[in-house]
Amino acid sequence: MLSIDPSKRSSLERRICDGDLVIVYERHDKIKAVRVQKGSDFQNRFGVFKHSDWIGKPFGSKVLSNKGGFVHLLAPTPELWTLVLSHRTQILYLADISFVISYLEVVPGCVVLESGTGSGSLTTSLARAVAPSGHVYTFDFHEQRASLAREDFERNGMSSLITVTVRDIQDAGFPDEFCGAADSVFLDLPQPWLALPSVRRMLKQDGVLCSFSPCIEQVQRSCEVLGAGFTDIRTFEVLLRSYEVREERMIGTEGVQDSPVGSLPRKRRQCISRDVNNDSKEITTTTSTIIARPCRETKGHTGYLTFARLACS
Amino acid sequence: MAEEECTGAGHQAPTLAAAPPSPIPRETWEGCSVLLDINDGDRLVFARLSPAATLKIGNKKCSLGPLMGCPFGALFRVENGPGGPYLARCSPSTSAASNNSMQESEKGNTMENNRDNRLLIDNNMAQNLSSNDIDTMRKEGATGDEIIEALIANSSTFEKKTVYSQEKYKRKKQKKYAPKVLLRRPSARSICETYFKKFPARTGFLRVDTLSLLLCMSNVGAHSDVLVVDMIGGILTGAVAERVGGTGYICSIYFGATPYPSDIVRMFNFSNEVCNRIVRIPFSDLCKSHESLESSETLLNTKESSTLTESSSYKNSIYISAEPMNQELDLMEDQPVSNEEMLTLPANSEPNPLSSNSCSTETIDCKHENNASITHEPVNKGRRPPPEIIDLWKTNGFSSLIVAAPESDVGTIVQELLPLLSYSAPFVIYHQYLQPLATAMHRLQNSKMAINLQISEPWLREYQVLPSRTHPLMQMSCFGGYMLSVPELSSVRLPEDEVLNSSSQDART
Structure with missing residues (x-):
């Protein structure tokens, strides 16, 4: 998935091989991760696809x-992985992930601590950011989830960058060997304030913490505790708004008797239906325009991101 | 898994491998680029530390010498010494009205939140201390904190204010009488935020969350070979270089004869290792050396007969955009803009004889004039990629493309550059206006060169979190730019043979 292994790197020469992970793209909302295996099939409503044809x-x-029928076979990236991974928990999505990585100032070589691991959505992007020489140490109190995540990271070729450990961070804090060793820490815990005293010991000077919480009450309690030892405490919400783009034929005012603004949509529809039959006879001033507007529905909330910097002693 | 169960966390506890040198410098050094945050963001100044560098705060000129060798995140205050004002390190807790307002106000909150403004009368009589009194105090050598205390003691209304407005009062007085300077590390995050806050036009109104998305959507990481069109001052090139580190390449491509200004790259403290990975090349050269030129040409000739004339018009718009940019900058205007190879990068790991002997405060704060003597950095003559690397790109293709060309026809640029990418490579286009992206998206969809394109716009809201006073900030940025990509799935370039015969198979949709 990452470019750390030059032989697996996406290139004009590279071809899909037996054992590769491919992202099968059917539609923007129908995407699946498939491991290519000679002799296997992939089935969807458009029929049966032979893996051997893909190699x-x-x-x-x-x-x-x-x-x-057809599908596209895409090279996996952490962004695609976020869309296809099996949800064992609620996961973080692109807008939050990208903001967290920038704000935590994660660069190649960094040591990052994370809890909990969850489904490994953020972990995968963190691993890309610390590669090739850094490391992500991720902790989850759930044994099964931890080992499933570990298997995912191994299969995706990232086990040299990620270590998954079973540990209750709220309860036990991060292990002592990371004292003063973390460039940044990410918390996605139900009671993050319990882990903050430990985080304070783990961070290097000027290191950054991020805590993700869906509820403002969690943020409130965390910020009360952050007052001690942290500075630059800031809470954000980040969302993404998508736009629809279409080519529309717009009518000019010529040739139209009454064109109050209110009736424009209806007129436009009529115009289009007429155009299907005979293009330019009816209305001479029809022009084609590319228009855009926000999609009508979107995610309204994911979580609050609270960042803080370890105060300089 | 069984192993984990019996040994528990103890066995699994990861051990930290012999720690590699920190990728992030935690302390400043001579010649280091720093971001100085004066009075909680009132002023933000980029500076290069040297014994001779100075900073003017109010009417006081302070040497930046004391900042050398200090940790990033350290706080300084202007003190009056026998040799004039100087910057002295202070701890956040001793500063009168610092950010421990949380605890203070919490205390106040539980005790007495019943005060309000019914007794406050705006008659300008509340302060019994005159400006002459304050001047006398200053002459007698009173510290800023002492003056603030005196002001509070002599204010007849201070005690009647709510805890919150007491805080506000103290903060205001602190800014005037005890200004503080926070030493920040320039990073993609802090540099982008600084420009967005102070001079958004120079970075094409690119907000930090948008920049973050560009980097993720284009799958930038170690060992990537990223093709960038950076007409926003170098912030994009710098941010990509920060993510790629010293492994892959950042190839900044330009149309026409002159590379785009990229002064912002110098604000980062990149090592030589990283600087060597930033290369620039004119589009014509990369295209000539590229095998798939034919295919791109045929595609473009069929689709866009006007490509050539359009690309020559980029040049004009670029020159226009470059002009005001360089006039506004205090110090950067001295960089030779017309020079074809002008990428100037600091070389921090090398001894730097030039920056040590003269003052060099680079500042984007226009009011701050400090052009006494300007250091010419050791210039890494804007590197062209070595021929063997160009050959490598020829066989592999670039791993991703990011375009930030506010004044160009991005649709045409992308269509020209897509053939240089590897198959299934993600790309993303940034623009401050929606319409050019809509047009580009429409064109790309019709050309079948990419699938699942989408335009998106990030939305960022900051919160004030205080006991019983949590709410979104009163002022927010409601615009940080648009991106053409896919909100959660990076757009991909399809292999060319697929492009040609794909139109017949679209019956399904």
Whole structure:
């Protein structure tokens, strides 16, 4: 998934091989991670796709099923992985992930502590940011989730960058060997304030903490505790708004008797239906315009991101 | 797993491998670039530390010498010494109205939150201390804190104010009588925030959350070879270089004869190792050396017959945009802009004889004039990529593309550059206006060169979190730029043979 192994690196030469992870893209909301295995099939409503047909093709290829349907085979990235990973917990999405990595100032070589591991969505992006010489130490109190995450990281070739450990950070704090060793710490815990005294000991001077909490009450309590030992305490909410883009034919005012603004949508529809039959006869001033507007529904809340810097002693 | 169960966390407890040298410098050094935050963001100044560098705060000129060798995050205050004002290190807790307001106000909150402004009368009689009194105190050598205390003691209304407005009062007085300077480390985050706050036009109104998204959507990491079109002052090039480190390449491509200004790259404290990975090349050269030129040409010739004329018009718009940029900058204007190879980068790991002997405060604070003598950094003559690296890109393709070209036809740029990418490589375009991206998206969709394109806009809201007083900040930035990509899935370039025969298979949709 990451470019740390040059032989696996995405390139014009590279072809899909047996054992590769590919992201099967059907539609923007129908994406799946598939491990290519000679002799295996991939099935969806468009038919059966033979893995053996995929081997030898470049990433990004469009491949056909027995019925002539198609899917695209994409090279995996942490962003795609976030969309396809199996949700064992609520996960962080792109807007939050990208902001966390920037604000934590994670760069190659950094040591990052994370709790909990959850489904490993953020962990994967953190690993990309610390590669090749840094490391992400991630902790989860749930044994099964920890080992599932560990398996995922191994399969995705990131075990040299990530260590998963079973530990209750709220209860026990981070292990002592990380005292003063962490460039940044990320917490996604139900009661993050309990872990803050430990975080304070783990961070290097001027190191940054981020705590992700869905509820403002959690933020409130965390900030009360952060007052001691931390500075630059800031809480954010980050969301992403998507836009629809279409090409529309707009009517000018000429040739239209009454064109109050209110009736414009109806007129436009009529215009389009007419255009299907005979293009330019009806209205002479029709022009084609590319128009954009925000999508009507979107995620309204994910969580609050509270950042703080270890105060300089 | 069984092993974990019986041994528990103790066995699994990861051991920290022999710690590599910290990737993030934690202390300043001579010649180091720093960001000085004066009075909680009132002023933000980039400076290069040297014994001769100075900073003017109010009417006082202070040497930046005391900042050398100090940890980032350290706080300084202006003190009056026998040799004039100087910057002295102070701990956050001793500063009169610092950020421990939380605890103080919490105390106040539980005790007496019933005060309000019913007794406050705005008749300018509340302060019994005259400005002459304050001047006398100063002459007698009173510290800023002592003056603030005197002001509070002589204010007839201070005690009647709510705890919150008492805080505010103290903060205001502190800024005037005991200004403080916070030593910050320049990073993509802090540099982007600084420009966005003070001079957003210079970085194309790119907000830090948008920059973060650009970096993630384009899968930037170690060993990536990232193609960038950076017409926003170098902030993009710098941010990508910070993520790539000393491993991959950041190839800054430009159209026309002159590279785009990239002064902001110098604000980062990049090592030579990282600087060597930042290369620049004109589009014409990269294209000539690229095998898939034919395919890109055929594509463009069929789609865009006007490509050539359009690309020559970029040049004009670039020159226009470069002009005011360099006029505004205090110090950077001295950089030779017309020089074809002008990427200037600090070389911090080398002894730097030039910066030590003269003053060099680079500042983006226009009011701060400090052009007495300007240091010319050791200039890493804007490197061109070595031929073998160009060959490597020819066989591998770039791993991703980021375009931030506020005054260009981004659709055409992207169509020209996509053939240089490796298959399935993500790309993302930044723009401060929606319409050019909508047009570019429409064109790309029709050309079938990429799938699942989407335009998105990040939204960022900051909160004040205080006991019983938590709410979103009163002022917020409601615009940080648009991106053409896919909100959660990076757009991909499809192999060319697929492009050609894909149109027949679209019956399904």
